[in-house]
Amino acid sequence: MNASFSYKVKQDDFTNMGHVSSDVRKNLNKMKIDHEIIRRVSTAIYHGEINMLIHAGGGNIDVHITDKCITMTLEDKGPGIENIAEALTDGYSTANKKARSMGFGQGTGLTAMKQLSDEMQLYSEPGIGTTLIMKVFLTDDWEVDNYANEEEDDTVE
Numbered sequence: 001m002n003a004s005f006s007y008k009v010k011q012d013d014f015t016n017m018g019h020v021s022s023d024v025r026k027n028l029n030k031m032k033i034d035h036e037i038i039r040r041v042s043t044a045i046y047h048g049e050i051n052m053l054i055h056a057g058g059g060n061i062d063v064h065i066t067d068k069c070i071t072m073t074l075e076d077k078g079p080g081i082e083n084i085a086e087a088l089t090d091g092y093s094t095a096n097k098k099a100r101s102m103g104f105g106q107g108t109g110l111t112a113m114k115q116l117s118d119e120m121q122l123y124s125e126p127g128i129g130t131t132l133i134m135k136v137f138l139t140d141d142w143e144v145d146n147y148a149n150e151e152e153d154d155t156v157e
């Protein structure tokens with residue numbers, strides 16, 4: 001199994017809010033992916049596409065599926081995040097009045113995305129943009145695989 005889906009989240013496109021998430025859900029359903037995995041992936045993407053809209057003026061979302069893993073890459077050229085640890089703190093938000101009037105800005109999106117994914121990496125540079133990579137594993141052996149790789153790295157030849 002090998003598939004990729006790419007989406008553009010357009011600036012201020014609030015009427016299409018949640019569209020990427022629901023399209024990903026549809027595609028994963030067609031691929032007969034486990035329902036709990038679909039729930040985690042589509043909910044994580046939902047939080048990500050909202051963040052792109054309210055904090056970054058849009059961006060790109062790529063979803064790549066293999067037998068082992070679903071990788072979500074969310075990239076934007078927004079203002080970036082100065083303090084990543086602070087942004088990842090539950091309850092921290094810089095959402096503006098408009099976003100808050102729509103019910104966003106509780107500061108829980110990134111925390112939720114971290115919980116919904118098996119691995120999450122957040123890279124950001126102020127003035128350049130933000131890249132968020134989330135992985136959800138489809139097999140139970142990924143921890144074993146990771147452990148095996150670590151052991152290999154430690155081997156002295």
Ligand SMILES: Nc1ncnc2c1ncn2[C@@H]1O[C@H](COP(=O)(O)OP(=O)(O)OP(=O)(O)O)[C@@H](O)[C@H]1O
Nearest residue numbers: 051055056087093094095104105106107108109110
């Ligand atoms: N793509 C992004 N570009 C710039 N800043 C971001 C981005 N995503 C998140 N942030 C920063 O991280 C903070 C925390 O994000 P998080 O999603 O947890 O909360 P929120 O979006 O403010 O509120 P909620 O998700 O609960 O509606 C944001 O308020 C913002 O300062």
Ligand SMILES: [Mg+2]
Nearest residue numbers: 047051109110
């Ligand atoms: Mg958010």
